[in-house]
Amino acid sequence: RLVLGIETSCDETGAAVLDETGEILGESLHSQKHVHLRSGGIIPTIAQQLHRDNIERVVQEALERSKVDPRELSAVATTVKPGLALSLGVGLDFSKRFVRQYSKPFIPIHHMEAHALTVRMLQHVPFPFLVLLVSGGHSLLAVARGVDDFLLLGHSLDEAPGDTLDKIARRLSLITHPRCSTLSGGQAIELLAKDGDRKKFHFTTPMGQTNDCCFSFAGLRSQVTNMIQKQEREEGVEKGTLLSCVNDIAAAAQHTVASHLAKRTLRAILFCKEKGLLPPSSPPLVMSGGVASNLYIRKALMAVAETTGLQLICPPASFCTDNGVMIAWNGVERLRERRGILPPNVDVSYEPKAPLGIDMTAEVKAAAIRLPP
Ligand code: ATP
Numbered sequence: 001r002l003v004l005g006i007e008t009s010c011d012e013t014g015a016a017v018l019d020e021t022g023e024i025l026g027e028s029l030h031s032q033k034h035v036h037l038r039s040g041g042i043i044p045t046i047a048q049q050l051h052r053d054n055i056e057r058v059v060q061e062a063l064e065r066s067k068v069d070p071r072e073l074s075a076v077a078t079t080v081k082p083g084l085a086l087s088l089g090v091g092l093d094f095s096k097r098f099v100r101q102y103s104k105p106f107i108p109i110h111h112m113e114a115h116a117l118t119v120r121m122l123q124h125v126p127f128p129f130l131v132l133l134v135s136g137g138h139s140l141l142a143v144a145r146g147v148d149d150f151l152l153l154g155h156s157l158d159e160a161p162g163d164t165l166d167k168i169a170r171r172l173s174l175i176t177h178p179r180c181s182t183l184s185g186g187q188a189i190e191l192l193a194k195d196g197d198r199k200k201f202h203f204t205t206p207m208g209q210t211n212d213c214c215f216s217f218a219g220l221r222s223q224v225t226n227m228i229q230k231q232e233r234e235e236g237v238e239k240g241t242l243l244s245c246v247n248d249i250a251a252a253a254q255h256t257v258a259s260h261l262a263k264r265t266l267r268a269i270l271f272c273k274e275k276g277l278l279p280p281s282s283p284p285l286v287m288s289g290g291v292a293s294n295l296y297i298r299k300a301l302m303a304v305a306e307t308t309g310l311q312l313i314c315p316p317a318s319f320c321t322d323n324g325v326m327i328a329w330n331g332v333e334r335l336r337e338r339r340g341i342l343p344p345n346v347d348v349s350y351e352p353k354a355p356l357g358i359d360m361t362a363e364v365k366a367a368a369i370r371l372p373p
Pocket residue numbers: 009010011134135136137138161162163165166184185186187190289290291292293294295320321322
């Protein structure tokens with residue numbers, strides 16, 4: 001069984017051909033990140049145009065590299081939710097034409113489901129497991145009970161942690177920093193934080209008084225921004241030209257993000273234990289998404305996993321971020337379970353907003369689990 005996966009939900013045009021064991025036969029990825037980095041955020045019409053410019057070639061390349069003829073494919077899997085409407089549309093339109101042309105089954109994919117399942121392509125991770133997804137566009141905690149069976153325990157009420165780190169990095173003009181010019185905001189902050197003292201600044205961990213597993217990062221961003229402004233004023237430098245304490249601010253901000261993620265995850269684990277949602281002996285805690293490549297944050301989650309008897313699993317960085325491989329793998333998993341496979345001529349629409357699985361956030365809140373001090 002061979003599956004072609006296509007991803008265009010945000011700013012990556014990706015395609016890959018996988019066999020049913022998860023072996024990557026061929027892949028191609030075009031990232032728009034460098035374009036959007038310069039403009040200080042994704043402009044949807046530009047993202048759409050870049051997807052249009054690249055989709056044909058990216059899919060062609062993945063097929064050529066895999067030496068698979070489209071007629072040999074068992075199905076085509078494509079991200080249809082959630083994401084930027086204009087971006088999703090490009091991948092979906094292309095896929096619809098493709099599956100009609102070759103008469104192939106179509107498997108619509110939920111982008112976050114794909115992120116959650118990628119780890120199973122790399123190693124044996126049986127259901128159920130707890131998953132923490134943290135990226136530039138999302139943060140969520142969920143119990144993965146099956147290929148298309150998720151319980152959503154928490155999600156961000158405002159922005160995602162990667163987005164917050166990107167905005168803080170931009171406020172600090174890290175793109176002009178000699179050591180950071182090619183790095184994403186999150187990577188820049190991780191690098192500078194290594195030489196910083198997090199104790200020089202204190203930011204309050206978000207949502208300390210809320211007994212649920214949801215996230216909030218917008219308040220932290222204003223705390224950090226205010227602190228940057230104060231330092232700029234004290235040192236009498238222009239906006240975005242702070243030098244002296246940038247490392248310390250980066251370290252403190254990163255620490256607070258880590259502490260927020262760790263506390264929410266700890267509550268999610270305690271909730272799962274109370275409700276018997278995870279197997280008793282060392283259930284997996286999967287962490288993925290761009291922010292999951294941060295080693296300081298990994299350490300914080302490792303500590304949570306160790307105290308609660310879970311086993312932290314983080315896929316390598318290249319499988320934490322967006323690509324066609326994760327979409328193809330989700331297709332393989334769905335094909336195997338015969339879940340959500342559509343005929344070539346069926347009409348599917350994209351959904352910019354789509355929560356993952358059954359919403360359990362109210363149940364988590366009602367359980368009112370207090371964390372040990
Ligand atoms: P989504 O997958 O939700 O659509 P996205 O495409 O922006 O969003 P990814 O490509 O998975 O997400 O990850 C990019 C994000 O991860 C960026 O916000 C970036 O700053 C952040 N990031 C990357 N590396 C690190 C790191 N080492 N530490 C912290 N954040 C990081």
